Amino acid sequence: xxxxxxxxxxxxxxxxxxxxxxxxxxxxxxxxxxxxxxxxxxxxxxxxxxxxxxxxxxxxxxxxxxxxxxxxxxxxxxxxxxxxxxxxxxxxxxxxxxxxxxxxxxxxxxxxx
Amino acid sequence: xxxxxxxxxxxxxxxxxxxxxxxxxxxxxxxxxxxxxxxxxxxxxxxxxxxxxxxxxxxxxxxxxxxxxxxxxxxxxxxxxxxxxxxxxxxxxxxxxxxxxxxxxxxxxxxxxxxx
Numbered sequence: 001x002x003x004x005x006x007x008x009x010x011x012x013x014x015x016x017x018x019x020x021x022x023x024x025x026x027x028x029x030x031x032x033x034x035x036x037x038x039x040x041x042x043x044x045x046x047x048x049x050x051x052x053x054x055x056x057x058x059x060x061x062x063x064x065x066x067x068x069x070x071x072x073x074x075x076x077x078x079x080x081x082x083x084x085x086x087x088x089x090x091x092x093x094x095x096x097x098x099x100x101x102x103x104x105x106x107x108x109x110x111x112x113x
Numbered sequence: 114x115x116x117x118x119x120x121x122x123x124x125x126x127x128x129x130x131x132x133x134x135x136x137x138x139x140x141x142x143x144x145x146x147x148x149x150x151x152x153x154x155x156x157x158x159x160x161x162x163x164x165x166x167x168x169x170x171x172x173x174x175x176x177x178x179x180x181x182x183x184x185x186x187x188x189x190x191x192x193x194x195x196x197x198x199x200x201x202x203x204x205x206x207x208x209x210x211x212x213x214x215x216x217x218x219x220x221x222x223x224x225x226x227x228x229x
Contacts, residue, residue, distance in 0.1 A: 034217070036218070042222060043117075043203050043205070043220030043221050043222050043223050044156070044203070044205075044218070044220045045220065046217040046218055046219060046220075049217060087156075091211075091216075101146075101156075101158060101211065101218070102158070103155055103156035104155065105155060
């Protein structure tokens with residue numbers, strides 16, 4: 001799996017868009033980009049994933065650069081409940097499955113009131 | 114739809130004992146993965162089961178084992194417990210094989226194991 005690099009921490013004002021960057025410069029063609037978050041003392045929560053195209057769901061948007069070397073997770077209107085550690089993961093997947101996800105340290109996003 | 118259920122939520126064991134943790138996946142999900150989370154090492158992959166077969170295994174000693182039943186429920190076992198096994202053990206289920214299309218993981222709240 002490609003290594004991902006994320007800033008260790010970020011602040012964002014409540015109500016503003018939170019943009020969390022992730023670098024995955026060694027990503028290969030069969031690797032998906034997944035985002036999860038973990039709120040203190042809870043299990044991680046799936047947010048979104050993509051391969052090449054930008055994706056949007058009810059929680060967030062995922063913007064993947066054309067060369068796929070980086071991506072940005074966007075929380076359009078951050079609330080205090082979005083304070084969490086956000087993990088960006090690149091997962092190599094073949095028809096037979098994937099290796100276990102490597103979560104890394106993630107970005108601790110703190111939403112300020 | 115009910116989420117992933119893990120039991121027990123908390124348990125305390127002593128060195129040398131063994132422990133069995135249980136995981137009930139979301140209905141219809143066939144893949145179950147297990148992770149260990151510690152403050153020092155973060156989230157580390159243990160193994161993934163799909164249709165009762167172990168598909169992948171992380172870099173853990175043979176003391177860590179698991180299995181999956183025909184109803185997709187899974188158990189993991191740790192034998193000869195060591196102090197370093199104290200951790201939060203997380204189970205995650207997914208509709209398809211983890212990591213691919215339809216492979217997003219849905220985690221339970223975890224079983225917190227303390228080894229004394």
